[in-house]
Amino acid sequence: MIWDVVRKEIRTNISTPKVFITYIVCTVLILSALVTGAVTYTQMVEDARQQTAAEKDRLKNVFNYQQDFLVAGQNVYRVPSALSVLVSGVEGDSARRGNVNTMAGATFDVSKFNSTPVLAVFGLLDLDFIVKIILSLFAILFTFDAVSGEKELGTLKLNFSNPMKRSSFIIGKLIGNFVLLIIPFVIPLIMGLLILEFFFPAVQLNGEDWVRLGLIFLAFMLYLLVFYSLGMMVSSLTKRSSVSFLVLLMLWVFFISIVPRGAVLVAQWFHEVPALEEVKKDFARGIGPNTGELMKKLRTKVQELQQQLISTRPRKPVVVTDEYRERMRAWEQQRDQASQEFQSWLAEQYQEFTQKIQQEGMKKVEEMNKKQNVQTQLAVNISRYTSPAAALTFSIQRLAKSGVYSSDDIFQEQVRGTVATFSKNATDVVKQHPEYLNQGFGGGQPIDVSDQYIDTTSFKHESLDVSIASSLVDLAVLVLLSVVFIAVAFLAFIRYDVR
Amino acid sequence: MLRDIIRKEIMDNVGTLKFVVTFVVVILLVISGLIIGSKNYTEKVGDAQQRLGTNREVLAAQNNWINAGYVGLFEAKVPYVLTIVDSGIDDSLGRQAEINLDIDTDLDESRNLVSPILAVFGNVDITFVVKIVLSLFVIMLTYDAISGEKELGTLKLALANEVPRYKILLGKILGGYSVILIAFILPMIIGLAFMMAFYPDVLGAFTADTWLRLLVIVGIYVVYLGVFFAAGLFVSSLCQRSATSFIVLLMIWVLFVTIIPKLSLVAAERLRPYESYTSLQTKAMKEIAQGRSEILKEFSDQSRFAQAAQKGELAEMIASIFEKQSEFQQEVLDKYDRQYEQQQAAQITLAESIARSLSPTSAMSFAVQNLAGSGWARQTEYLDQLRSFQQEFRNYVFEEMKNLDDSDPQKFFESFMGDKELEVQQSRINFQFREEDFAVTVSRTIWDIGLLIVLAMVFFAASFVAFIRYDVR
Numbered sequence: 001m002i003w004d005v006v007r008k009e010i011r012t013n014i015s016t017p018k019v020f021i022t023y024i025v026c027t028v029l030i031l032s033a034l035v036t037g038a039v040t041y042t043q044m045v046e047d048a049r050q051q052t053a054a055e056k057d058r059l060k061n062v063f064n065y066q067q068d069f070l071v072a073g074q075n076v077y078r079v080p081s082a083l084s085v086l087v088s089g090v091e092g093d094s095a096r097r098g099n100v101n102t103m104a105g106a107t108f109d110v111s112k113f114n115s116t117p118v119l120a121v122f123g124l125l126d127l128d129f130i131v132k133i134i135l136s137l138f139a140i141l142f143t144f145d146a147v148s149g150e151k152e153l154g155t156l157k158l159n160f161s162n163p164m165k166r167s168s169f170i171i172g173k174l175i176g177n178f179v180l181l182i183i184p185f186v187i188p189l190i191m192g193l194l195i196l197e198f199f200f201p202a203v204q205l206n207g208e209d210w211v212r213l214g215l216i217f218l219a220f221m222l223y224l225l226v227f228y229s230l231g232m233m234v235s236s237l238t239k240r241s242s243v244s245f246l247v248l249l250m251l252w253v254f255f256i257s258i259v260p261r262g263a264v265l266v267a268q269w270f271h272e273v274p275a276l277e278e279v280k281k282d283f284a285r286g287i288g289p290n291t292g293e294l295m296k297k298l299r300t301k302v303q304e305l306q307q308q309l310i311s312t313r314p315r316k317p318v319v320v321t322d323e324y325r326e327r328m329r330a331w332e333q334q335r336d337q338a339s340q341e342f343q344s345w346l347a348e349q350y351q352e353f354t355q356k357i358q359q360e361g362m363k364k365v366e367e368m369n370k371k372q373n374v375q376t377q378l379a380v381n382i383s384r385y386t387s388p389a390a391a392l393t394f395s396i397q398r399l400a401k402s403g404v405y406s407s408d409d410i411f412q413e414q415v416r417g418t419v420a421t422f423s424k425n426a427t428d429v430v431k432q433h434p435e436y437l438n439q440g441f442g443g444g445q446p447i448d449v450s451d452q453y454i455d456t457t458s459f460k461h462e463s464l465d466v467s468i469a470s471s472l473v474d475l476a477v478l479v480l481l482s483v484v485f486i487a488v489a490f491l492a493f494i495r496y497d498v499r
Numbered sequence: 500m501l502r503d504i505i506r507k508e509i510m511d512n513v514g515t516l517k518f519v520v521t522f523v524v525v526i527l528l529v530i531s532g533l534i535i536g537s538k539n540y541t542e543k544v545g546d547a548q549q550r551l552g553t554n555r556e557v558l559a560a561q562n563n564w565i566n567a568g569y570v571g572l573f574e575a576k577v578p579y580v581l582t583i584v585d586s587g588i589d590d591s592l593g594r595q596a597e598i599n600l601d602i603d604t605d606l607d608e609s610r611n612l613v614s615p616i617l618a619v620f621g622n623v624d625i626t627f628v629v630k631i632v633l634s635l636f637v638i639m640l641t642y643d644a645i646s647g648e649k650e651l652g653t654l655k656l657a658l659a660n661e662v663p664r665y666k667i668l669l670g671k672i673l674g675g676y677s678v679i680l681i682a683f684i685l686p687m688i689i690g691l692a693f694m695m696a697f698y699p700d701v702l703g704a705f706t707a708d709t710w711l712r713l714l715v716i717v718g719i720y721v722v723y724l725g726v727f728f729a730a731g732l733f734v735s736s737l738c739q740r741s742a743t744s745f746i747v748l749l750m751i752w753v754l755f756v757t758i759i760p761k762l763s764l765v766a767a768e769r770l771r772p773y774e775s776y777t778s779l780q781t782k783a784m785k786e787i788a789q790g791r792s793e794i795l796k797e798f799s800d801q802s803r804f805a806q807a808a809q810k811g812e813l814a815e816m817i818a819s820i821f822e823k824q825s826e827f828q829q830e831v832l833d834k835y836d837r838q839y840e841q842q843q844a845a846q847i848t849l850a851e852s853i854a855r856s857l858s859p860t861s862a863m864s865f866a867v868q869n870l871a872g873s874g875w876a877r878q879t880e881y882l883d884q885l886r887s888f889q890q891e892f893r894n895y896v897f898e899e900m901k902n903l904d905d906s907d908p909q910k911f912f913e914s915f916m917g918d919k920e921l922e923v924q925q926s927r928i929n930f931q932f933r934e935e936d937f938a939v940t941v942s943r944t945i946w947d948i949g950l951l952i953v954l955a956m957v958f959f960a961a962s963f964v965a966f967i968r969y970d971v972r
Contacts, residue, residue: 036765036768063791125762133757246639
């Protein structure tokens with residue numbers, strides 16, 4: 001009996017405008033999203049490759065070691081995960097470039113010419129958006145009059161004049177309509193993936209990526225099931241379909257925008273995070289006095305040396321004797337040695353100086369980042385348990401490695417980890433070649449520092465088990481909600497007044 | 500007779516569940532939106548003001564003007580006060596700038612970059628309430644305006660009286676629109692009252708200009724809702740069954756609010772692609788590196804230094820080295836960066852043009868963003884003014900560098916290595932952003948406003964035509 005109901009549902013509805021429109025909308029949006037995502041991703045990969053090559057080139061010809069290398073540092077570029085083609089996450093707002101230098105440690109920016117502000121204006125078109133907003137609305141559209149509509153039309157009581165079990169009816173409806181909702185989503189998705197496979201070679205998915213993709217698909221299905229069952233539930237609780245629609249629409253707006261945003265606000269309220277400006281300000285304040293100290297030391301040392309050399313310099317006699325020349329030579333030797341010693345001392349002082357500045361600055365930034373992470377975690381936790389939309393977004397962003405936690409954070413962490421080694425190596429070089437510090441006004445030969453380039457190919461993305469562990473929570477929330485809604489729909493329908 | 504119809508429409512709708520629920524939701528959202536917006540605004544202004552004081556301190560603590568020039572100033576963008584009503588794209592835009600001798604200034608560190616969780620979900624501001632909640636309410640109000648009455652049988656009863664058809668429709672229009680206005684304007688007034696009570700400072704930041712802008716923004720919201728209202732009536736007078744008109748209207752909503760804006764960007768990316776910045780940047784960096792080393796070579800001649808020291812022009816010569824380097828770098832950047840910015844702007848403009856002509860939601864968004872200063876236009880203007888200020892600051896530093904006491908090599912050495920505090924003139928390091936004139940902003944948005952009005956008129960006219968021919972049996 002159930003399968004008859006399923007077949008009836010599919011047959012009656014498949015020729016309705018709503019299925020047709022859903023199919024058209026899905027096809028257009030999914031294909032546009034995947035193609036656009038793939039084009040953008042290909043561009044980003046190419047950009048990162050070119051920029052890395054250009055940076056290595058630059059490092060081969062550094063003129064002013066201090067200004068152009070120690071202070072300006074070197075740039076490292078991040079390549080987003082291939083799955084960001086499907087779920088772009090917060091890519092538009094993530095750091096694409098990191099800069100490692102001896103003064104501020106590690107800084108990050110979106111590098112204006114890598115982020116397109118137009119994305120902020122229009123918002124990214126990706127699968128997350130399509131499923132979360134459009135398809136959930138369609139899920140409501142399919143179900144709001146599933147029960148109350150049939151009652152209004154009078155067909156409901158006709159059905160039960162037959163020996164039909166109520167449970168078969170509701171189960172059949174649930175299955176039938178869900179199939180109708182899912183098919184227009186799955187078919188374009190498969191088409192899209194095929195297009196990616198054949199036309200966009202830069203989008204490489206390895207075995208692990210396919211597992212993640214499978215889980216993302218599961219998340220989408222569960223999410224749609226939540227709204228679908230919500231629709232059925234409300235429809236079985238109300239007598240008039242206009243009422244069920246009003247309620248469902250309000251719930252939709254509520255779950256998708258208001259609750260998640262509210263959760264973020266609550267988290268911010270509980271956990272204030274000091275502004276980055278404070279940190280930068282303190283850092284800038286510190287540079288002056290620290291430089292002043294260094295300069296004082298320098299002055300005293302230079303004066304000492306000057307006194308020493310001047311006092312030991314042999315006086316030039318009226319007649320230049322060989323003895324004089326010899327003593328002069330000895331003195332010159334002394335002078336050269338003193339000069340070299342001075343330069344090594346200078347290099348050491350400089351290394352100390354940069355370490356001090358860096359430590360102070362980086363410590364504050366790290367503190368701030370920790371606080372930020374606590375706040376973010378709180379916001380995530382509050383919203384994922386109160387809104388299925390939030391649960392969906394967090395789980396798929398985690399799986400696609402394009403979210404609040406994943407790509408950017410891990411990249412930043414790993415870059416920060418290279419600072420200590422970089423500073424040490426860079427300033428060690430200065431100890432060996434103290435003349436590098438003098439190259440400012442004098443021109444001189446270009447220096448090749450490309451062997452100090454930080455290799456980001458060893459940087460890792462978040463591992464699969466960590467992503468799964470995190471998103472499992474969200475999937476569980478979705479499953480729980482669906483089960484509750486279906487159960488209530490079932491019970492409500494058993495007691496539904498079909499007259 | 501018309502007045503009776505209007506009164507009936509209003510009474511019918513104000514008592515319904517949908518009106519009550521919507522009204523309550525709108526009040527809550529408007530109040531919380533304005534309060535939260537005010538809180539955010541107050542924070543941002545506080546940050547920026549702190550900065551003004553400490554810039555002078557930080558500069559003075561440097562030992563010499565070269566260091567001061569490289570350390571430079573930190574500027575924080577002050578958002579326009581009306582971002583409490585429409586947050587636009589402000590959270591995605593950079594808000595901090597560094598002004599110094601070295602890097603070309605830019606606005607970085609958007610709020611979303613620092614707190615990426617904010618980027619995951621949008622802001623719930625007044626524009627959101629109008630764009631999503633109220634427009635859906637309008638659809639729920641109008642989808643059965645005509646077809647519903649027909650189904651109930653009350654339409655033919657109404658027309659059995661001596662009422663011309665157009666009067667019935669006119670009554671519906673005036674009555675229904677009044678209901679919408681009640682659901683929107685009342686909460687707005689209440690919300691503004693709350694905001695003024697809890698954040699009197701924010702109110703203090705309102706100039707006459709601001710009130711005018713707010714008025715126009717509210718007007719745009721009202722016209723926008725009018726477009727959906729008229730569209731609802733039109734579709735309702737085309738369909739025999741309200742279920743059909745409902746689905747059609749929902750599809751139209753999805754199309755206008757989400758699909759068209761997103762696809763416009765996709766289209767613009769296809770139609771006006773631009774060269775990636777990477778290749779441009781590589782060229783630029785090469786040119787800059789070459790040019791700088793040439794400039795440095797010029798001054799590697801020790802004798803020039805000695806000569807200048809004798810003539811007492813050492814400070815000037817060193818200052819001119821920095822000046823030359825800075826000018827040269829700026830030239831190269833201007834060539835490549837501006838070229839790229841122009842291409843990017845061209846694509847954005849195309850995307851916006853497509854979106855605004857096909858979707859009233861986009862037209863409304865852009866118009867409101869322009870007036871509330873929460874969009875791209877104010878950002879580019881801010882950056883332009885920062886760039887001119889950057890030049891002024893650099894000139895100030897070069898001036899001071901030239902004024903160094905170089906009468907005596909010892910004194911000169913002292914002034915470079917010394918630890919005496921610098922005397923910094925506050926007036927030369929203060930940046931004040933000049934807001935755009937109201938008239939200028941309006942002239943830029945007149946196109947969008949016009950589009951919305953025309954669209955509403957077209958839908959109203961069409962609904963008249965459709966209703967005149969409607970089969971009421």
